[in-house]
Amino acid sequence: MTTIIDGKQLAKDLNAQTKDRVASLAQRGIVPGLAVIIVGDDPASAIYVRNKHKKAGQLGINSVVRQLPATISQADLLQVVTEYNQDPAIHGILVQSPLPAGLDEQAVVAHIDPAKDVDGFHPLNVGRLFANLPGHHPVSCTPRGIMTMLDSLHTHLRGKHAVVVGRSMIVGRPMASMLLNADMTVSVAHVYTKDLSALTQQADVLVVATGVTHLIKETDVKPGAIVIDVGMDRDENGKLTGDVDFDGVVKRAGAITPVPGGVGPMTIATLMQQTVDLCEWSEERGTN
Ligand SMILES: NC(=O)C1=CN([C@@H]2O[C@H](COP(=O)(O)OP(=O)(O)OC[C@H]3O[C@@H](n4cnc5c(N)ncnc54)[C@H](OP(=O)(O)O)[C@@H]3O)[C@@H](O)[C@H]2O)C=CC1
Numbered sequence: 321m322t323t324i325i326d327g328k329q330l331a332k333d334l335n336a337q338t339k340d341r342v343a344s345l346a347q348r349g350i351v352p353g354l355a356v357i358i359v360g361d362d363p364a365s366a367i368y369v370r371n372k373h374k375k376a377g378q379l380g381i382n383s384v385v386r387q388l389p390a391t392i393s394q395a396d397l398l399q400v401v402t403e404y405n406q407d408p409a410i411h412g413i414l415v416q417s418p419l420p421a422g423l424d425e426q427a428v429v430a431h432i433d434p435a436k437d438v439d440g441f442h443p444l445n446v447g448r449l450f451a452n453l454p455g456h457h458p459v460s461c462t463p464r465g466i467m468t469m470l471d472s473l474h475t476h477l478r479g480k481h482a483v484v485v486g487r488s489m490i491v492g493r494p495m496a497s498m499l500l501n502a503d504m505t506v507s508v509a510h511v512y513t514k515d516l517s518a519l520t521q522q523a524d525v526l527v528v529a530t531g532v533t534h535l536i537k538e539t540d541v542k543p544g545a546i547v548i549d550v551g552m553d554r555d556e557n558g559k560l561t562g563d564v565d566f567d568g569v570v571k572r573a574g575a576i577t578p579v580p581g582g583v584g585p586m587t588i589a590t591l592m593q594q595t596v597d598l599c600e601w602s603e604e605r606g607t608n
């Protein structure tokens with residue numbers, strides 16, 4: 321029997337925990353604050369931002385959405401980030417990606433106070449993850465949510481082979497670091513990988529984040545493998561689907577995430593979790 325990993329239910333469970341933590345903070349007069357900066361009018365980004373804002377409200381997190389015109393200058397955008405860096409009511413800052421052409425996303429991310437970097441995209445936090453440094457630091461929410469999903473399976477990861485397909489800053493690279501930090505043997509595949517299928521067939525844990533609809537088929541997967549589909553793609557009918565051919569792969573995998581209802585809801589729940597983490601860490605340090 322294949323386990324269908326229920327991202328929606330896991331997100332519900334995680335959100336319930338986050339809500340409890342927010343309630344405990346409220347008793348001390350503390351409200352976690354999240355600032356979401358969205359530049360331009362990309363419709364997909366607008367939907368994500370609305371979902372994040374709604375979820376934050378449900379959990380008692382104070383979320384501020386700052387909509388900025390696509391024509392904003394780099395300097396003015398940096399100034400908005402500075403404003404939230406200096407605002408003691410804001411614990412997490414997120415700049416929705418992608419930014420319109422002409423704006424330097426890396427420079428904007430590097431301008432965020434690393435202690436308020438709720439996406440875990442700041443180079444200092446990326447480096448801390450890569451080096452597996454001890455202590456508190458934020459990390460990319462999508463792979464962190466995937467680690468929570470793997471934890472829920474209560475399976476032994478140490479020494480097993482993980483294959484990550486994709487090497488983006490938001491998913492593939494931080495995912496590979498987290499799996500390595502969990503003592504797995506990690507392979508990272510990308511467009512130049514030769515014989516991708518031969519590699520993915522060796523994976524005990526296979527994470528796919530490419531944006532290529534149904535790249536991974538039943539015959540690309542080892543029997544019993546855990547398959548995590550990060551893809552959020554549109555099929556020929558405009559329906560949301562993944563990078564994994566679910567109907568085929570489900571016959572062979574030991575566990576698999578669906579799209580929708582898999583990694584996506586856990587990304588948002590993890591963002592909320594990490595906003596509260598940042599708030600608690602700043603309290604511990606006494607910086608607020
Ligand atoms: N559910 C969620 O929470 C999230 C979902 N997503 C979704 O995940 C998918 C990936 O997102 P993201 O990582 O941002 O995408 P990017 O486009 O930034 O990166 C895609 C990666 O996949 C690799 N790749 C592309 N085609 C192939 C191929 N045929 N074989 C092997 N590797 C390939 C690329 O390799 P190379 O580097 O060589 O070009 C690249 O590293 C998208 O569908 C996106 O919508 C993204 C973020 C969050």
Ligand SMILES: Nc1nc(=O)c2c([nH]1)NC[C@@H]1CN(c3ccc(C(=O)N[C@@H](CCC(=O)O)C(=O)O)cc3)C=[N+]21
Nearest residue numbers: 368414415416417418439580581582583584585587588
């Ligand atoms: N700074 C930044 N941080 C991000 O975390 C970030 C970003 N930029 N840019 C875009 C990607 C994408 N992303 C998703 C969030 C939720 C779902 C999600 O909730 N998906 C639902 C379905 C939603 C639907 O039906 O459209 C699901 O999979 O079930 C998906 C994708 C966060 N991203």
